[in-house]
Amino acid sequence: MSGNTDESASPTKSLTPEKPSLEDDLASAKILFSEGLLEEAKRLLYRMLLHSPHYRKGRELLDQIGKFEIEHLYDTTPRTLGKIVLEDPDEVVRRLESDLGLDEANGIPESGAEIWKHSIDLDARSSLDLGIAFFEMGCFQDAGRELRHAIKQVLQEKSSLGEVGLSATALLAESLVLSCEAFGAKMVLEPVLSDSELLHEDKTCLYYLMGRAEESLGHSASAKGWYEKVVQTDPSFRDAEFRLRFL
Numbered sequence: 001m002s003g004n005t006d007e008s009a010s011p012t013k014s015l016t017p018e019k020p021s022l023e024d025d026l027a028s029a030k031i032l033f034s035e036g037l038l039e040e041a042k043r044l045l046y047r048m049l050l051h052s053p054h055y056r057k058g059r060e061l062l063d064q065i066g067k068f069e070i071e072h073l074y075d076t077t078p079r080t081l082g083k084i085v086l087e088d089p090d091e092v093v094r095r096l097e098s099d100l101g102l103d104e105a106n107g108i109p110e111s112g113a114e115i116w117k118h119s120i121d122l123d124a125r126s127s128l129d130l131g132i133a134f135f136e137m138g139c140f141q142d143a144g145r146e147l148r149h150a151i152k153q154v155l156q157e158k159s160s161l162g163e164v165g166l167s168a169t170a171l172l173a174e175s176l177v178l179s180c181e182a183f184g185a186k187m188v189l190e191p192v193l194s195d196s197e198l199l200h201e202d203k204t205c206l207y208y209l210m211g212r213a214e215e216s217l218g219h220s221a222s223a224k225g226w227y228e229k230v231v232q233t234d235p236s237f238r239d240a241e242f243r244l245r246f247l
Contacts, residue, residue, distance in 0.1 A: 022048060026057055038065055039236055046242050066238045067135070070170055070205060122146075124153035124164050131171060140175040147172040161192065166202065173209040182216035185209065204233045208240050220247050 020028070025048050032041035045062045048055060122130065131146035147168040154165035161169060169192055176185035189210050193203060211226030224247045230240040 022052060022055055022058070026061065029058075029061055033061070033065055038069065041065060042236065042239070046239070049242060062239055067174075069238060070174060122149065122153075124150045124157075124168075127153065128164050128168050128171075131168065135171055135175055140179040143175045144172055144179075147175065160197065166192075170205045170209060173206070173213070177209065177212045177216055180216070182213040185213040186217075189213065201233060204230055204237055207233075208238060211240065211243070215243065215247070223247060 025044055029041045029044045029048075032038075032044065042062065042065060045058050045065075048058045049062070052058070127146045127150035131143045131150060134140070134143035134146060150168040151161070151165055151172070154161055154168070169188060173185040173188050176182065176188065189206055192198065193206055193210065207226050207229040211223045211230065214220075214223035214226060224244060227240045227244040227247070230237050231244060235241055
């Protein structure tokens with residue numbers, strides 16, 4: 001007598017692997033970034049955002065990678081990426097407040113205000129480094145002050161911007177864009193972009209930032225033209241190709 005095998009049969013399981021969730025992909029991108037594999041991290045984020053363009057955490061990580069790239073774009077000193085420590089910005093601010101002895105009772109300053117004023121006359125390199133630190137904390141007004149000083153110091157010593165001047169110009173423009181001062185960013189970028197002695201390859205980052213400025217001003221056609229210049233030179237540069245698709 002044969003028994004009924006239907007009751008004892010195990011449910012059929014699909015052999016198709018489950019599609020990673022957005023959180024899984026984001027975690028993978030963070031690991032790639034922390035290992036210094038920036039291009040791989042960006043490619044994964046681009047794929048995520050093409051399917052889910054409003055995924056905020058993905059855009060934030062892409063912006064974080066972009067900031068890292070722009071800060072080191074014109075570095076000529078050999079650099080080993082190693083592991084990039086993803087620090088909590090709030091913890092960075094708390095540590096600075098403690099180190100500088102700031103009064104916590106004053107509370108959190110308004111966004112865009114100058115917070116970290118000093119009277120020390122720094123050289124161009126030191127001003128750039130300080131500007132980068134302020135930029136990473138989101139203190140864009142303080143970053144702008146130091147970056148303008150760095151540019152001024154460079155031009156007092158020589159006629160060309162060089163590595164330090166170009167880095168300061170690019171970071172200043174991005175600080176202005178992020179401070180909703182896109183027109184100011186254009187004013188910073190236009191003289192440098194018109195410099196015939198500056199190589200086309202060295203202007204890629206500036207093309208991108210001009211695109212960001214024009215996009216912020218609502219000038220879609222102009223922004224598209226700048227992003228096309230970027231993609232023609234370097235198709236993988238930050239999120240230029242991604243932004244180009246959505247204009």
